[in-house]
Amino acid sequence: MKNTIRFTAVSICLLQAACVMDPQNGQTFSTPTGTGVYFSAFTPSAGATNNVQVLNSPTLDPSVAANWTTLGTAVSATSGFTDTQGTTVYNWSTTVTPVPSAAYAARWPAGGLGFLRAMTADGYTHTTFDTVTFNDCWAEVTGREGWTWTDITTNCGGLGGSRLAVVSTTPTPLDLGRSATGVRFLSKKGVGNPTETLNYYNTIGAPLTLTAFRTRYMLPSAGDVEPEVTATYYNDGDLGIGREMHCRRFAANASHGAGVACHVSNYGTFGHTADADITAALNQATSRTGAFATVAMVYEPSRASNPVTFMVYDAAGNRSNVAPLDVRQANTSVPRNCLTCHGLGSYVSTSGTTVNVNNARFLPFDLDSFRYSANVPFRRVDQVESLRKLNALVKSTVPSTTAISRLVDQWYPAGVNNVNAPFDGKALPAGWTTTGSNAADYRAMYDGVVKNYCRTCHISSDYAPLTFENRADFVGSGDRILDLTCDWPAARSDTAGMGGAMMPHAEHVARRFWQSGARAFLVTGLNGMGKPRAGCVP
Numbered sequence: 001m002k003n004t005i006r007f008t009a010v011s012i013c014l015l016q017a018a019c020v021m022d023p024q025n026g027q028t029f030s031t032p033t034g035t036g037v038y039f040s041a042f043t044p045s046a047g048a049t050n051n052v053q054v055l056n057s058p059t060l061d062p063s064v065a066a067n068w069t070t071l072g073t074a075v076s077a078t079s080g081f082t083d084t085q086g087t088t089v090y091n092w093s094t095t096v097t098p099v100p101s102a103a104y105a106a107r108w109p110a111g112g113l114g115f116l117r118a119m120t121a122d123g124y125t126h127t128t129f130d131t132v133t134f135n136d137c138w139a140e141v142t143g144r145e146g147w148t149w150t151d152i153t154t155n156c157g158g159l160g161g162s163r164l165a166v167v168s169t170t171p172t173p174l175d176l177g178r179s180a181t182g183v184r185f186l187s188k189k190g191v192g193n194p195t196e197t198l199n200y201y202n203t204i205g206a207p208l209t210l211t212a213f214r215t216r217y218m219l220p221s222a223g224d225v226e227p228e229v230t231a232t233y234y235n236d237g238d239l240g241i242g243r244e245m246h247c248r249r250f251a252a253n254a255s256h257g258a259g260v261a262c263h264v265s266n267y268g269t270f271g272h273t274a275d276a277d278i279t280a281a282l283n284q285a286t287s288r289t290g291a292f293a294t295v296a297m298v299y300e301p302s303r304a305s306n307p308v309t310f311m312v313y314d315a316a317g318n319r320s321n322v323a324p325l326d327v328r329q330a331n332t333s334v335p336r337n338c339l340t341c342h343g344l345g346s347y348v349s350t351s352g353t354t355v356n357v358n359n360a361r362f363l364p365f366d367l368d369s370f371r372y373s374a375n376v377p378f379r380r381v382d383q384v385e386s387l388r389k390l391n392a393l394v395k396s397t398v399p400s401t402t403a404i405s406r407l408v409d410q411w412y413p414a415g416v417n418n419v420n421a422p423f424d425g426k427a428l429p430a431g432w433t434t435t436g437s438n439a440a441d442y443r444a445m446y447d448g449v450v451k452n453y454c455r456t457c458h459i460s461s462d463y464a465p466l467t468f469e470n471r472a473d474f475v476g477s478g479d480r481i482l483d484l485t486c487d488w489p490a491a492r493s494d495t496a497g498m499g500g501a502m503m504p505h506a507e508h509v510a511r512r513f514w515q516s517g518a519r520a521f522l523v524t525g526l527n528g529m530g531k532p533r534a535g536c537v538p
Contacts, residue, residue: 018041018042018043018044018050018118018120018124018125018126018127019041019042019126019127019128019129020039020040020041020118020126020127020128020129020164021040021041021042021129022038022039022040022041023037023038023039023116023164023166024128024129024130024131024134024158024164025128025129025130025131025158025159025160025163025164025165025517025520025521025524026130026131026132026164026165026167026448026516026517026518026520026521027131027164027166027167027517027520028166028167028168028169028515028516028517029166029167029168029169030168030169030170031110031168031170032098032099032105032107032108032109032110032114032168033099033100033101033102033105033110034097034099034100034101035097035098035099036095036096036097037095037096037097037098037116037166038093038094038095039052039074039093039094039095039096039118040091040092040093041091041092041093041118041126042076042081042089042090042091042092043076043089043090043092043120043126044088044089044090045076045090045120046076046077046078046079046080046090047075047076047077047078047090048075048076048090048092048120048121049073049074049075049120049121050073050074050075050076050092050118050119050120050121050126051070051072051073051118051119051120051121052070052071052072052073052074052094052096052116052117052118053068053069053070053071053116053117053118053119054068054069054071054096054098054107054108054114054115054116055067055068055107055114055115055116055117055163055529056068056069056106056107057106057107057535058108058109058112058113058114058115058523058529058534058535058536059530059531059532059534059535060530061530062115062163062529062530063530068117069107071096071097071098071116072094072095072096073094074092074093074094075092076090076091076092077090077091077092078090096116098114098116098166099114108166108168109168109535109537110168110170110171110537111168111169111170111171111172111173111514111537111538112168112519112535112536112537112538113165113166113167113168113519113520113523113534113535113536114165114166114168115163115164115165115166115529115534116163116164116165116166117162117163117164125162125163126162127157127158127161127162128158128160128161128162128163128164129156129157129158129440130158130159130160130440130444130448130521131448131517132443132444132447132448132517132521133156133158133440133443133444133447133448137156137440156440157437157440157441158440158441158444158524159441159444159445159521159524159525160520160524161524163524163529164520164524165519165520165523165524166520167516167517167519167520169514169515169516171538172510172511172514172515172538173488173502173510173514173538174507174510174511174514175538176538184328184330184331185326185328185330185331185505185506185507185510186325186326186330186331186337186340186341186505186506187330187331187336187337187340187505188340188505189336189337189339189340189343189346189347189348190336190348191330191331191333191336192331192333192334192335192336192337193333194321194322194333196333196336196348196350196355197321197322197333197334197335198321199350199353199354199355200334200335200355200357201311201319201321201334202353203306203353203354203355203356204306204309204311206309206311206319207311207319208318208319209313209317209318209319210263210294210296210313210317210318211317213261213263213296213311213313214263217248217250217261217298218246218248218250218261218263226248226249227248228246228247228248229246229247229248229386229389229390229393230244230245230246230247230386231245231365231383231386231387231390232244232245232282232285232286232373232378232383233245233282233285233370233371233372233378233383234268234278234281234282234285234370234371234372235369235370236278236369236370236371236508236512237366237369237370237452237456237509238341238369238456238457238506238508238509239266239270239325239326239506239508240268240270240271240272240507240508240511241266241267241268241269241270241281242266242267242268242281242282242284242285243264243265243266243267243285244264244265244267244285244288244291245262245264245390246262246263246264247260247261247262247390247393248260248261248262248393249393249396252302257300257301257302257303258300258301258302259298259299259300259301259302259397260298260299260362260393260394260396260397261296261297261298261299262296262297262298262362262393263294263295263296263297263313264294264295264296265285265288265291265293265294266291266292266293266294266295267281267282267284267285267290267291267292268280268281268284268285269281270324270325270326270327270507270508271326271327271507271508273511273515278371282371282372282373282378283373285373286373286375286378291315292315293312293313293314293315293320293323293324294312294313294317295310295311295312295313295323295338296310296311296312296313297309297310297342297362299362299397305356305357305358306356306357306358307360308342308343308357308360308361308362308397309335309357309360310334310335310338310342310357310360311334312334321333321334322334323337323338325337325506325507326506326507326508327507328507335348335357335360336348338360339357339360340457340505340506341363341456341457341460341506342360342361342362342363342460343357343359343360343361343460344457344458344460344461344462344463344466345359345460345461345462345463345466346358346359346360346361346460347359359462361397361398361402361404361460362393362394362397362398362404363394363404363456363459363460364391364394364395364404364407364408364411364459365387365390365391365394366411366425366455366456367380367384367387367411367423367425368425369452369456384422384423385419385420387423388412388416388420388421388423391408391411391412391416392408392416392417394408395408395409395416402462403459403460403461403464403467403469404459404460406429406469407429407455407459410424410427410428410429411423411424411425411427412424413427428442428443428446429446429469429470430469431469431470431471431472431473432445432446432450432469432470432471441525442471444521444525445471445474445521445522445525446471448516448517448518448521449518449521449522449525450468450474452512452513452516452518453504453509453512453513453516453518454468454503454504455468456509457505457506465477475525475526478526478527478528479526481503481522481526482522482523482526482528482531482533482536483533484502484503485502485503485504485513485519485522485536486519486522486523486528486533486534486535486536486537487502487533488502488538514538519536522536523536
């Protein structure tokens, strides 16, 4: 029978024997020792005893009852909530402390994950939900007519099922004073050197100054019909700096074919996390004062090699052999540090003093990953059309068969080349779209992990499984992903060759990843519980 009333959040529990509303899988806390975790839940029985339990160690088998310890009990209320179908549920709540002292640290390691569950007295485990889908699910449930209780339950369940992971955000691997040789960010394409960079610049004919670059690529010329496009933002999704972006499509001339050129000036300092620092970086960017470097990219399809090229200019506007992109600066050499993200399938080839870059890509602009100034004309609302034009330019630099092109189409269902086409950052790729009991699981993994911490770089790959456009590819690589994200001790000790293999492979993104609930979604969603990486400790 269809229910035609508007639902409240509690309605989701009505066909479950019990469910936990708070905490959710992926909820973050600072340090575990002495931290209280508040539980609020519903059961179908009045005055019933319910137990909150902790897994004695994240690496223990969660299916073994002896591996769980009861932290506290609570009795459900005697008066409950009744829906129009006559089903009644009763609330209970309590606060538990999984790690009351250092002697119990194995339950929830500092900087890592702890696993909790709630059970009725007769042994039924409560259903749990994910932080990343929790609020949106409620909004959908309370706004949709005609869903049955089963519809609601199957569409909003969490990745952990009857178990949830709480996340300690302190310390992160980046807080532990690791040296540059131990955490080699941006080094997956190898670590370059000044000689290689100079040879690369000579091969591509990189202008000696930013002024010369603009003269060659950015000034209007006969036959041009598109003006320069500019946008200003803080790129919270990758490097963590204020950016002043300039791009334009340029016409062919005697020495260069038609193409797209961009240069972006960088503001602020690396390694900060406070909103005040982000605001300061945005203030610098919007006032155009204090840029510490400018990175330029050009797409010239007429080039047999190097159709996408990179060059860097220092604060004075002179060409530079280095591009510091994080605090540790394990790899500052152009173009290899650029290729870590601008070409997951790219490679550098050399022949004598000739240095070519193959399969590099322009990256699309994810409006949802940026932070914006509160001042006109630099607010998001002021710049959406400019950012659409930038995404249209990016799409013009890649084949229509690439994941980048598909992502831009996903964002702009009305067509990125259409004036004022809206941006839809919540759209899922076809490979992550499903209905029924798996819908919330798919979205939690994509929105909670792939979208925020993987996609920016992986979308540049020419190897389809690495683009993570399909859930099957991501889940199929689950063990490897858990190794790369949760086994940082091994990654830090790998200082040979290209350095550590840890992911995320950019410093700012790695910090955000470890301060979020993403690890909980990975471990519970990739069947990582009870395995060596389950604790995901720094």
